[in-house]
Amino acid sequence: MERVKIGLVGFGTVGSSLYxxxxxxxxxxxxxxxxxxxxxxxxxxxxxxxRPFAPPGRFVQGYSEIIADAEIPIVVELVGGVDVAxxxxxxxxxxxxxxxxxxxxxxxxxxxxxxxxARRQGVELKFEASVCGGIPIIKVIRESLLGNRIKRILGIVxxxxxxxxxxxxEEAKSFQEALREAQSQGFAETDPTLDVEGIDASQKISxxxxxxxxQWVDYRQVLSEGISGITEKExxxxxxxxxxxxLIAAAEWLxxxxxxxxxxxxxxxEHPLAAIRGENNAVYVDTDxxxxxxxxxxxxxxxxxxxxxxxxxxxxxxxxxxxxKSNRDKLEPFLQGELYPHQEISYRYFFHFITANRPGIxxxxxxxxxxxxxxxxxxxQKWEDKSKPSDLYILVDPAKERQxxxxxxxxxxxxxxxxxSVFYRILLL
Amino acid sequence: MERVKIGLVGFGTVGSSLYxxxxxxxxxxxxxxxxxxxxxxxxxxxxxxxRPFAPPGRFVQGYSEIIADAEIPIVVELVGGVDVAxxxxxxxxxxxxxxxxxxxxxxxxxxxxxxxxARRQGVELKFEASVCGGIPIIKVIRESLLGNRIKRILGIVxxxxxxxxxxxxEEAKSFQEALREAQSQGFAETDPTLDVEGIDASQKISxxxxxxxxQWVDYRQVLSEGISGITEKExxxxxxxxxxxxLIAAAEWLxxxxxxxxxxxxxxxEHPLAAIRGENNAVYVDTDxxxxxxxxxxxxxxxxxxxxxxxxxxxxxxxxxxxxKSNRDKLEPFLQGELYPHQEISYRYFFHFITANRPGIxxxxxxxxxxxxxxxxxxxQKWEDKSKPSDLYILVDPAKERQxxxxxxxxxxxxxxxxxSVFYRILLL
Numbered sequence: 043m044e045r046v047k048i049g050l051v052g053f054g055t056v057g058s059s060l061y062x063x064x065x066x067x068x069x070x071x072x073x074x075x076x077x078x079x080x081x082x083x084x085x086x087x088x089x090x091x092x093r094p095f096a097p098p099g100r101f102v103q104g105y106s107e108i109i110a111d112a113e114i115p116i117v118v119e120l121v122g123g124v125d126v127a128x129x130x131x132x133x134x135x136x137x138x139x140x141x142x143x144x145x146x147x148x149x150x151x152x153x154x155x156x157x158x159x160a161r162r163q164g165v166e167l168k169f170e171a172s173v174c175g176g177i178p179i180i181k182v183i184r185e186s187l188l189g190n191r192i193k194r195i196l197g198i199v200x201x202x203x204x205x206x207x208x209x210x211x212e213e214a215k216s217f218q219e220a221l222r223e224a225q226s227q228g229f230a231e232t233d234p235t236l237d238v239e240g241i242d243a244s245q246k247i248s249x250x251x252x253x254x255x256x257q258w259v260d261y262r263q264v265l266s267e268g269i270s271g272i273t274e275k276e277x278x279x280x281x282x283x284x285x286x287x288x289l290i291a292a293a294e295w296l297x298x299x300x301x302x303x304x305x306x307x308x309x310x311x312e313h314p315l316a317a318i319r320g321e322n323n324a325v326y327v328d329t330d331x332x333x334x335x336x337x338x339x340x341x342x343x344x345x346x347x348x349x350x351x352x353x354x355x356x357x358x359x360x361x362x363x364x365x366x367k368s369n370r371d372k373l374e375p376f377l378q379g380e381l382y383p384h385q386e387i388s389y390r391y392f393f394h395f396i397t398a399n400r401p402g403i404x405x406x407x408x409x410x411x412x413x414x415x416x417x418x419x420x421x422x423q424k425w426e427d428k429s430k431p432s433d434l435y436i437l438v439d440p441a442k443e444r445q446x447x448x449x450x451x452x453x454x455x456x457x458x459x460x461x462x463s464v465f466y467r468i469l470l471l
Numbered sequence: 472m473e474r475v476k477i478g479l480v481g482f483g484t485v486g487s488s489l490y491x492x493x494x495x496x497x498x499x500x501x502x503x504x505x506x507x508x509x510x511x512x513x514x515x516x517x518x519x520x521x522r523p524f525a526p527p528g529r530f531v532q533g534y535s536e537i538i539a540d541a542e543i544p545i546v547v548e549l550v551g552g553v554d555v556a557x558x559x560x561x562x563x564x565x566x567x568x569x570x571x572x573x574x575x576x577x578x579x580x581x582x583x584x585x586x587x588x589a590r591r592q593g594v595e596l597k598f599e600a601s602v603c604g605g606i607p608i609i610k611v612i613r614e615s616l617l618g619n620r621i622k623r624i625l626g627i628v629x630x631x632x633x634x635x636x637x638x639x640x641e642e643a644k645s646f647q648e649a650l651r652e653a654q655s656q657g658f659a660e661t662d663p664t665l666d667v668e669g670i671d672a673s674q675k676i677s678x679x680x681x682x683x684x685x686q687w688v689d690y691r692q693v694l695s696e697g698i699s700g701i702t703e704k705e706x707x708x709x710x711x712x713x714x715x716x717x718l719i720a721a722a723e724w725l726x727x728x729x730x731x732x733x734x735x736x737x738x739x740x741e742h743p744l745a746a747i748r749g750e751n752n753a754v755y756v757d758t759d760x761x762x763x764x765x766x767x768x769x770x771x772x773x774x775x776x777x778x779x780x781x782x783x784x785x786x787x788x789x790x791x792x793x794x795x796k797s798n799r800d801k802l803e804p805f806l807q808g809e810l811y812p813h814q815e816i817s818y819r820y821f822f823h824f825i826t827a828n829r830p831g832i833x834x835x836x837x838x839x840x841x842x843x844x845x846x847x848x849x850x851x852q853k854w855e856d857k858s859k860p861s862d863l864y865i866l867v868d869p870a871k872e873r874q875x876x877x878x879x880x881x882x883x884x885x886x887x888x889x890x891x892s893v894f895y896r897i898l899l900l
Contacts, residue, residue, distance in 0.1 A: 070617060070619075073685070074613075176761040185785060189492050332778040336768065337765075340761060349619055352617060
């Protein structure tokens with residue numbers, strides 16, 4: 043049986059999971075594709091390091107030996123980080139090798155350049171594992187939804203924040219308690235900033251938006267808010283009002299431009315994403331012909347990520363061995379363009395004002411909302427202790443971000459209303 | 472730009488939706504594949520019939536003209552039914568044309584033969600739309616999960632029954648009321664037998680099991696129970712006990728054989744399939760590397776089904792125009808073999824005994840359960856009227872189908888226990 047050699051760069055969690063997968067299920071590839079996959083070389087920093095599942099005689103120092111090996115047509119970059127990974131991918135593409143990566147941080151910075159380079163070199167740069175781990179969302183968008191115009195994508199694309207929000211909601215824990223629990227469970231990093239502040243999510247949704255709409259989206263231009271400010275009271279009030287807090291990464295096609303955002307949102311309990319618990323990920327896609335569909339599963343971890351990489355290996359092997367001249371998976375060049383300005387997007391909102399107990403507060407709040415054209419849907423306030431600030435919760439009808447932001451600034455400028463007051467968006471079905 | 476001609480056979484709901492899709496979004500194909508898709512001929516029974524969206528000058532009577540047209544490399548069979556559709560597909564394959572079908576009834580009868588024929592002829596027979604309409608479950612199983620060993624598939628694969636069960640559960644309607652509502656909404660046929668008795672579901676899960684496990688599964692050998700006997704009381708009790716009734720199509724690899732079943736099951740509220748409401752479909756897949764993942768969306772209707780057909784068109788066009796010699800999508804020959812005997816499968820059960828009010832009933836029920844090695848987990852009974860039969864609900868620990876069936880036969884043979892007594896399986900996470 044024919045063999046295809048692949049070179050692995052990086053042998054951490056994902057790299058060693060991929061190796062195990064190919065050992066355990068190589069038979070499936072052989073049966074389906076008529077080809078045996080052989081992990082010919084594994085590039086690592088330190089070839090002497092003790093490793094579990096370390097196949098003997100395949101480790102090489104660094105990656106240059108792999109790039110130089112003419113018998114290796116596929117390089118799998120699993121080193122992570124940005125600098126070395128960028129060098130690995132660039133060198134491999136320049137050597138006309140197909141590349142598979144799981145590195146969304148890298149792609150969100152250099153994807154536009156690297157996809158162009160791959161196209162120019164006549165090879166493919168595959169990245170199924172870079173968004174939502176094992177959920178096959180890239181293939182779904184690019185192949186299964188090919189006949190559809192994508193209207194909107196909503197995703198829970200970060201397992202850390204979903205785990206934290208689930209614990210806060212189901213067990214009335216504070217953000218700090220839930221974060222510590224996530225850390226002890228291995229679902230959060232020691233420095234959780236990239237996750238809890240929505241940066242990881244904005245990188246992933248930018249990649250999804252880019253392939254869905256064909257316009258390159260730079261994650262640094264995405265409105266991105268995290269979950270670290272959400273309080274137990276807010277979670278509990280949302281629950282009482284029939285909503286669940288989720289960190290939602292959204293991409294929508296509005297007036298010929300992509301609107302791309304990441305923020306904690308209130309979803310009604312019957313929203314398909316409201317049921318996604320713990321460290322799971324899910325992506326909800328709305329299109330013109332299929333309508334809405336949802337893809338859910340494990341968004342991180344060695345074995346799920348290896349599953350996605352293996353699917354890319356299968357696609358590439360098909361092209362190499364079976365001689366397709368396909369340019370299907372060479373992304374067409376991305377259009378360059380502006381994002382839709384998020385100030386112009388409309389949402390319903392949940393305002394949480396922290397107010398003193400004095401006359402005039404209600405008049406100020408309701409007056410400023412009215413002046414900004416914001417219509418109140420319902421109001422909730424319960425005094426627990428008249429000597430302390432109180433929580434005033436207001437749900438309002440749809441208004442633009444610009445209106446909500448201006449009203450908030452005006453209201454918190456008034457006496458007796460704390461600037462810790464906040465608003466959250468509500469996403470209805 | 473290069474053109475690829477396709478021939479459509481059948482121009483009903485799905486056929487006309489596909490035509491509209493290619494009109495509306497043909498641009499996407501052109502951009503992604505570098506090819507224009509042209510619907511060159513449309514075979515129908517009556518070319519004179521008035522049709523909305525009928526493109527002039529393309530209708531031909533029957534399908535022979537399409538098969539004979541050497542310029543048409545792809546035939547899309549959307550006539551439905553079994554006999555004519557079988558002739559269309561066979562003739563097209565014999566003429567070395569690629570075929571796309573959405574016809575699961577046909578495939579479940581003749582799939583094994585037709586896939587072999589396609590393989591022999593060196594062409595492809597694609598069928599994404601045949602299971603769960605627009606949900607890309609075939610591509611996911613065959614391509615995205617290629618690196619995984621599939622352990623279990625659980626699906627809500629029939630929209631009619633899910634709509635009926637949702638109405639029964641959420642609005643306390645009877646089966647007959649909910650069925651009439653489904654019919655008036657267009658979610659159920661005038662003769663609903665194929666749907667409500669689980670036959671449609673058994674055809675779909677047999678196809679999924681065949682591709683997941685590589686062994687051909689004949690749906691006529693699948694244990695298949697419908698939902699028409701479920702009563703309002705049973706639905707309400709299940710709800711009270713924390714469960715939702717769903718018609719579950721299941722395929723599992725047990726001791727080297729596929730176990731394939733269709734029956735109404737009780738799912739705990741937190742099961743991902745419990746949240747699938749109305750006419751929606753969803754498939755839950757458990758594999759060795761990815762773990763569990765869920766794919767949900769519209770399982771029927773013209774536009775969603777057309778979306779799936781379009782994805783097959785994209786795959787085929789890539790192969791034809793871009794010259795792949797791929798045999799990726801020619802299924803390897805299915806193994807022939809037996810199913811795992813369902814009498815040997817273990818479940819937890821919900822027993823519903825309808826009993827007279829007399830001494831000895833409890834002794835009989837609990838005695839026969841014990842003799843058959845079935846351990847009681849909880850018991851619920853509430854007399855509403857002592858002069859009438861009462862409902863005795865018993866939840867039990869796992870036992871084999873054989874044990875549950877034998878206990879049920881012995882118990883209902885006793886005096887005072889109605890043979891309308893039933894049991895349902897409980898599927899925990």
